[in-house]
Amino acid sequence: MVLKNLHIRNFRNYDSLDISLDKNTTIIYGDNGQGKTNLLESIYVLAFTKSHRSFIDKNLIKSGEECAVIKGTILNEISYNLEIILNKTKKQVKIDNNSVTKIGGYIEKMNIIIFYSEDLNLIKGFPSERRKYLNLELSQISQNYYNTLNDYNKLLKIRNDYLKQISFGDPIDEAYFKVLTDYIVEKSVFIYQMREKYIQRLNKICPKIFKDIASKEGFHIKYKPSIDFADYEKETIRTELLKAFNDNLEREIKNKTTLYGPHHDDFEFYLDDENLRYYGSQGQQRVAVLALKLSEIQIFRDYKKTSPIILLDDVFSELDNEKKNNLLKFIDDDMQVIITTTDLCNIDQKIIDKAKLIKIESGQITEEVR
Numbered sequence: 001m002v003l004k005n006l007h008i009r010n011f012r013n014y015d016s017l018d019i020s021l022d023k024n025t026t027i028i029y030g031d032n033g034q035g036k037t038n039l040l041e042s043i044y045v046l047a048f049t050k051s052h053r054s055f056i057d058k059n060l061i062k063s064g065e066e067c068a069v070i071k072g073t074i075l076n077e078i079s080y081n082l083e084i085i086l087n088k089t090k091k092q093v094k095i096d097n098n099s100v101t102k103i104g105g106y107i108e109k110m111n112i113i114i115f116y117s118e119d120l121n122l123i124k125g126f127p128s129e130r131r132k133y134l135n136l137e138l139s140q141i142s143q144n145y146y147n148t149l150n151d152y153n154k155l156l157k158i159r160n161d162y163l164k165q166i167s168f169g170d171p172i173d174e175a176y177f178k179v180l181t182d183y184i185v186e187k188s189v190f191i192y193q194m195r196e197k198y199i200q201r202l203n204k205i206c207p208k209i210f211k212d213i214a215s216k217e218g219f220h221i222k223y224k225p226s227i228d229f230a231d232y233e234k235e236t237i238r239t240e241l242l243k244a245f246n247d248n249l250e251r252e253i254k255n256k257t258t259l260y261g262p263h264h265d266d267f268e269f270y271l272d273d274e275n276l277r278y279y280g281s282q283g284q285q286r287v288a289v290l291a292l293k294l295s296e297i298q299i300f301r302d303y304k305k306t307s308p309i310i311l312l313d314d315v316f317s318e319l320d321n322e323k324k325n326n327l328l329k330f331i332d333d334d335m336q337v338i339i340t341t342t343d344l345c346n347i348d349q350k351i352i353d354k355a356k357l358i359k360i361e362s363g364q365i366t367e368e369v370r
Helices: 036-048 102-109 115-123 127-141 143-167 175-213 232-248 251-256 282-304 323-330 347-352
Strands: 001-009 016-019 026-029 066-073 079-087 091-095 112-115 217-224 268-270 309-313 337-341 356-361 366-370
Touching: 001 036, 016 036, 016 366, 026 036, 026 282, 026 347, 036 066, 036 079, 036 112, 036 309, 036 337, 091 102, 091 323, 102 143, 112 282, 115 282, 127 143, 127 175, 127 268, 127 282, 143 175, 143 251, 175 217, 175 232, 175 282, 175 323, 217 323, 232 251, 268 282, 282 323
Parallel strands: 026 337, 026 356, 112 309, 309 337
Antiparallel strands: 001 016, 001 066, 066 079, 079 091, 217 268, 356 366
């Protein structure tokens, strides 16, 4: 999978930019504040239709402009022209100039893995950040997962709104509430099973990568759903989730919200029995995140039969030489890598020699070398 070219207009600090990307390695360099991270963010938006840095689309539009445009051509087995148009009140998503209404099918077209400075929030941050990560990764490999999650979130809102009505003294329509809860459970079963299977797959790959980088054994990831299921068979999940809903209806009415389900899931990183969030050094936490994201490369290859596009946002400046070399061992010529850096000295000369170099100043290309 290769992003052949990128066009940006009125995005962040960019007026207009057109670049051709190398099928293997492109290095974007320049001083801080020139737009390197914004450029990678535009690629992320092109892939996911949303930013990893802002929840509000209008913040992505250049000040004083009405809309932003991001276009790119993806080469896989066939070619796709992807386009995102951001207005202050709406967003348009297109494939080959045709408007897209089902985002799940769009997200599958372009698979990326991004490494950036805020990655440590996957360990240090709130469960919602880890759920977001898990949902994005699973949505890239399964359109069915994206669609099911979308259905679940709509049903969850309806159920929560109904719980609020009941709490204000309205009588409960037991037949309606049962049907609504049954639909929630049906969607939940699939989400739980997909997440548990994904964590299992990570645990077959991550420990070896962690050991290769940090020379330590015992690394693993624990899936933490809101219910401690006996197993992840369909009937077990269904039975135990329904029991939790039935046993806690009064609490849910009092709290005006659904207390159980995939929207309360979490996962945590462990080294032997120690939770790295609380007991790991920053170095161990950083290696844990590297192991997690490097594992995704193999998972994408297994599921999609192609390599994802790798975005490295100034990560080399934060790693010592040993960790840099260990990271590079997992990035080969079979994948496209786009790297940003403030200083080319942070990058191995062997990579520079075979890369396309693009210098960015104030949102413009000032030098381009192949």
